[in-house]
Structures are given as structure tokens and as C-alpha cells.
Amino acid sequence: MTQYGVRRLARGLASAMWLPLVLSPVARERSSAADGPQLRLDLQLKGEQYCEGDVDGGSVLLRYVLRFVNTGSEPVILSKGTGGILEILGAHLSDGLSPKPEYRLLGDSITTHTRPLDSARPGPEVVILRPGDFFLMREVVGIPISISHNSPAFFASGEYFLQIVVETWLDSDELGAQQRERWKGWGYLWTDPIKSEPTRIKIAANHKMSDCTKIPPGARAPAN
Numbered sequence: 001m002t003q004y005g006v007r008r009l010a011r012g013l014a015s016a017m018w019l020p021l022v023l024s025p026v027a028r029e030r031s032s033a034a035d036g037p038q039l040r041l042d043l044q045l046k047g048e049q050y051c052e053g054d055v056d057g058g059s060v061l062l063r064y065v066l067r068f069v070n071t072g073s074e075p076v077i078l079s080k081g082t083g084g085i086l087e088i089l090g091a092h093l094s095d096g097l098s099p100k101p102e103y104r105l106l107g108d109s110i111t112t113h114t115r116p117l118d119s120a121r122p123g124p125e126v127v128i129l130r131p132g133d134f135f136l137m138r139e140v141v142g143i144p145i146s147i148s149h150n151s152p153a154f155f156a157s158g159e160y161f162l163q164i165v166v167e168t169w170l171d172s173d174e175l176g177a178q179q180r181e182r183w184k185g186w187g188y189l190w191t192d193p194i195k196s197e198p199t200r201i202k203i204a205a206n207h208k209m210s211d212c213t214k215i216p217p218g219a220r221a222p223a224n
Contacts, residue, residue, distance in 0.1 A: 037188035038072030039129075041166060041196040046138075050145070050204075051212035057154045058209055062141045062201065066166065068194075070129035075187030077126050079117060079169055083137045086165045086193055090143075093159035093200060103155060105144075116171050117179060122186050129187075145203055157205035161198045168194055 047063040066083060070076045090103035117125055127135050141164060146154035169176050169191035176191035183189050 035073050040069045040071045041194045042067040043196050043199045050207040050209050052209045057146050060143050066137045067134050069134040076129045077187045077189045079126050081170045082168045084167045089163040090160045155203050157203045159202045162201045163196050165193050165195045
């Protein structure tokens with residue numbers, strides 16, 4: 001199993017605080033492809049940790065695998081710099097997924113390449129997803145939580161719907177349009193931010209708090 005690059009699986013086998021992104025191989029899932037370029041972002045929770053803050057609030061770190069799935073009918077080209085979180089959206093589970101979430105947090109996007117992606121053909125900085133392929137990355141989402149009292153700035157204990165908005169292109173819109181035209185023989189270059197499918201989270205009422213300043217930065221490793 002390779003650490004980076006593309007890995008094909010037989011069809012039907014599916015497999016605030018920010019930490020460094022992690023790239024992993026591409027795999028494939030069974031799906032009914034929609035017409036044209038389509039990309040879906042699923043979140044898979046892998047762990048959580050409650051962190052100390054001040055007297056009013058702390059945070060919970062949610063460790064996710066981000067799963068970008070090509071659900072369309074044509075290849076999609078995705079930058080491996082994908083994954084910087086632009087927004088975190090949350091709503092109480094009892095209210096359903098509101099068009100205007102109760103919580104909207106801004107994230108800090110992360111630049112993972114230092115030169116423009118302006119080559120004549122797709123290189124190692126991108127991955128090409130055929131219909132049904134998916135690409136995995138790791139990300140840690142930091143959620144502020146209330147401790148002593150409820151505040152609009154904090155998530156109180158309870159169950160929520162959570163979505164994140166992720167950037168997929170770190171260069172200018174003009175360069176994105178240029179490269180989409182240059183690379184169209186290999187697939188459709190995806191440059192728009194993408195909002196994840198809703199996922200459920202539970203903020204516990206009683207939880208052990210840790211000193212998360214002592215947690216070392218995450219190392220690059222496969223996401224599976």
C-alpha cells in the first residue's frame with residue numbers, strides 16, 4: 001500500500017485550532033454517477049478530545065477523515081492542497097438542518113504549496129478522481145464549548161448537526177479557469193469551495209478536560 005498517489009480498489013469496495021493536513025491514497029466506492037462533474041464531501045469521525053480553556057469555555061477537538069467522492073460522470077481533478085476549513089456550521093439536532101445555522105464559525109485556511117499550479121499537465125500536486133473514486137485527508141476541527149454558562153459564542157451540551165466548508169483551490173480564480181481549460185483532457189479541475197454532508201456530533205455535559213497545548217502537531221500519514 002502506497003502512502004501517496006492513486007490506489008484503485010475493485011468497484012463496490014468502499015472503504016479557534018487547525019492541524020496540518022494529511023494526504024492518503026485514492027480509492028473507489030460504488031455509486032450511481034450524476035451527469036457532469038460532481039464532488040461530495042463526507043466526514044468520518046475518528047476521535048475527540050476536550051480541551052481546557054478559561055472559566056467560561058473550552059473546546060473539543062474533533063478528528064475527522066475528509067472523504068472527497070467523485071459522484072459525477074466524468075473525471076475530477078482535485079488539488080492535494082484541498083482541506084483548509086473556511087467555515088464551521090452547526091445547528092441543534094432537534095431543529096433539523098437549518099438554512100441559517102445557529103452557529104457559524106470562521107476557520108483559518110492552510111496553504112500547503114508555495115508555487116502556483118500552472119503546469120501544462122496535471123502533476124503530483126493534484127489527484128485525478130475517476131467516477132466512483134474517493135480521496136481521503138485528515139483534519140482536526142476545533143469547536144468552542146461552554147463550561148460555566150450558555151453563550152451564543154459556545155456550543156452547549158447536546159446533539160448537533162455539523163457541516164464544514166472546505167476550500168479546494170489555493171490559487172486565483174483566473175489561474176483556476178486557465179488550468180481548467182489546459183487540463184480538460186484529463187478531467188474537470190474543481191476549484192469551488194465544498195460544503196460537507198451533515199454529520200451528527202454530541203457535546204457531552206460532563207467530560208474530562210485536557211491541556212491540549214501539550215499535544216504535538218499531527219504528522220503526515222495515510223488517512224486510513
